[in-house]
Amino acid sequence: MTMPGAPVGDDDLAALVDGRLTPERRAAVEAWLAEHPDAAARVEADRSQRDDLRARLAFKVEEPIPSRLRIANIRVARRARSLSQLRAVAAAVALVALGGAGGWVAKDVAGTGQGASSSPVAFVSDAVGAYRTFVVEIAHPVEVRAGDEAHLITWLSKRIGKPLKAPDLTGFGFRLMGGRVLPAGAGAAAMLMYDDDAGTRLTVYVRADKGAETAFQFMREGEVGTFTWLDRGFGFAVSAKADRDRLLPIAEAVYKDLGA
Amino acid sequence: MDEAAALLEPLIPQLRRYAYAMTRDHESADDLVQDTLERALSRWALRRRDGDLRAWLFAIERNLHVSSIRTRRRRPESALDAADEPGGPATQEAGLAARDALEALDHLPEDHRTVLLLVGVEDLTYEETARVLDLPVGTVMSRLSRARTRLRALIETGRSGYLRRVK
Known part of the structure; x- marks a missing residue:
C-alpha cells in the first residue's frame, strides 16, 4: 500500500x-x-x-429469490433434460461404432487424446480441433459419404440391435455429407459433417466421456461456436461458424434426434 | 446438505442486483442469473476451491451478459445497444442527461458500468474486480476513474438541464 x-x-x-x-x-x-x-x-x-x-x-x-432460481430447481430442470435423452446412449454407441467400422486412424488429429475421463475443456478442444481440421478439407472432408449411410446404418443397427439414425438437420438447411472416425484417447470419436447451401459446414462430434453430466454449454473459439454436453458416459459437440442463436436450435435438434 | 446450494444461494440476491443494473429488465435479469447458475453448476468441479466464489460468479455472469450483447449486435435487424456504442445515438442525443446515477449508468459502456457496480454497489475489492474483468488492477482503477468522471458529467448536465426546464 x-x-x-x-x-x-x-x-x-x-x-x-x-x-x-x-x-x-x-x-x-x-x-x-x-x-x-x-x-x-x-x-x-x-x-x-x-x-x-x-x-x-x-x-x-x-426481493425474495424467485423459485426458478433456487439451486434445487435448476438441478431438477437439468436432470429432466438429461432423462429425455435416455436413448442417446444407444445412438452414441452406434455412432462410435460407425467410426470404428471405417477404421481410419490419425493420432495427431484429436490433439492430446486424454480420452475417456478427459475434462470438458479437453473434450471441447478435441471437438473444435476436429472441426477445424476437416471443415477446410475439400477433397476428403468425410470418410464415408452420406450416400453409403443407409447401408452402414442398417448394418450397425443390426449389430447393436437398435435402430439408429443420423440427426436430420434439413430443417435448418444442413444436409448430411457423411462421417468419419477419429481417435480419442483409448477409444474413438465419431464426427458427422453437414453443410448448407452457403457452404457453411457443421459437425456433430460424439465420443465416450466419463465426465459428470452437464447442461448445454456454449464456447466460442474465434469464429467457431460449439455447443457441448455430456450425458451418461458420452460427450457431444456441435460446431459451426455460426453464432449462438443460430447454433442453439440445431444443438437442441441433435439432442432430440439422438435421444429419440 | 448440498454444498453448491449452500454456497451459491446466499449470493443470488447480489447476482440479481448486478444483472438488473446491467439489463434494466427484471425478466432478462433473472434469465441472466439462471444462465449464470447453470453454468456455475456445470463447472462446479472445475472451480478453484481456494478462489473467490463471488468474483468467479460475477465473472461468469458478466461474460454471459457481454456475449449476449455481442450476439444482439451482430444481428442487423436489432437495434444497437446504444449505451455500448460510444458516439452512438445515445451519446449524441440532445437530451443526454440523467437525473440520477442509475439513469446515468445506462449511458455508459458496459465495462464502465461493470466497474462502477462491482466496486461501488457489490463491494468487490479492486483486486476482485480485476479478476472478474480479467484485467490488471491498474487498468481497473483508471477505468473506474474515467467512469466516475463521465457519470459526474452526465449528472451535471442532467441537473442543469432539469433546472432550465422548470424555470
Missing part, C-alpha cells in the same frame, strides 16, 4: 470514495483535500453518486 506521506493520487481519491484507505492514509488524503476544494467536490460528487446508485438498486437485494 502507499506510504502515508506519499503524494496524493487518483488512486487515493478513488480509495477514499470506496472507503478503502488505511486510517493514516485517509487522514493524509483528507488534509490534502482541505486545500484542494475542486478535488474535494469531485470526491463528494462520486460519493453521493455511489450512494444514489446503491439506494436505487437496494430493492433488488431485498
Whole structure:
C-alpha cells in the first residue's frame, strides 16, 4: 500500500470514495483535500453518486429469490433434460461404432487424446480441433459419404440391435455429407459433417466421456461456436461458424434426434 | 446438505442486483442469473476451491451478459445497444442527461458500468474486480476513474438541464 506521506493520487481519491484507505492514509488524503476544494467536490460528487446508485438498486437485494432460481430447481430442470435423452446412449454407441467400422486412424488429429475421463475443456478442444481440421478439407472432408449411410446404418443397427439414425438437420438447411472416425484417447470419436447451401459446414462430434453430466454449454473459439454436453458416459459437440442463436436450435435438434 | 446450494444461494440476491443494473429488465435479469447458475453448476468441479466464489460468479455472469450483447449486435435487424456504442445515438442525443446515477449508468459502456457496480454497489475489492474483468488492477482503477468522471458529467448536465426546464 502507499506510504502515508506519499503524494496524493487518483488512486487515493478513488480509495477514499470506496472507503478503502488505511486510517493514516485517509487522514493524509483528507488534509490534502482541505486545500484542494475542486478535488474535494469531485470526491463528494462520486460519493453521493455511489450512494444514489446503491439506494436505487437496494430493492433488488431485498426481493425474495424467485423459485426458478433456487439451486434445487435448476438441478431438477437439468436432470429432466438429461432423462429425455435416455436413448442417446444407444445412438452414441452406434455412432462410435460407425467410426470404428471405417477404421481410419490419425493420432495427431484429436490433439492430446486424454480420452475417456478427459475434462470438458479437453473434450471441447478435441471437438473444435476436429472441426477445424476437416471443415477446410475439400477433397476428403468425410470418410464415408452420406450416400453409403443407409447401408452402414442398417448394418450397425443390426449389430447393436437398435435402430439408429443420423440427426436430420434439413430443417435448418444442413444436409448430411457423411462421417468419419477419429481417435480419442483409448477409444474413438465419431464426427458427422453437414453443410448448407452457403457452404457453411457443421459437425456433430460424439465420443465416450466419463465426465459428470452437464447442461448445454456454449464456447466460442474465434469464429467457431460449439455447443457441448455430456450425458451418461458420452460427450457431444456441435460446431459451426455460426453464432449462438443460430447454433442453439440445431444443438437442441441433435439432442432430440439422438435421444429419440 | 448440498454444498453448491449452500454456497451459491446466499449470493443470488447480489447476482440479481448486478444483472438488473446491467439489463434494466427484471425478466432478462433473472434469465441472466439462471444462465449464470447453470453454468456455475456445470463447472462446479472445475472451480478453484481456494478462489473467490463471488468474483468467479460475477465473472461468469458478466461474460454471459457481454456475449449476449455481442450476439444482439451482430444481428442487423436489432437495434444497437446504444449505451455500448460510444458516439452512438445515445451519446449524441440532445437530451443526454440523467437525473440520477442509475439513469446515468445506462449511458455508459458496459465495462464502465461493470466497474462502477462491482466496486461501488457489490463491494468487490479492486483486486476482485480485476479478476472478474480479467484485467490488471491498474487498468481497473483508471477505468473506474474515467467512469466516475463521465457519470459526474452526465449528472451535471442532467441537473442543469432539469433546472432550465422548470424555470
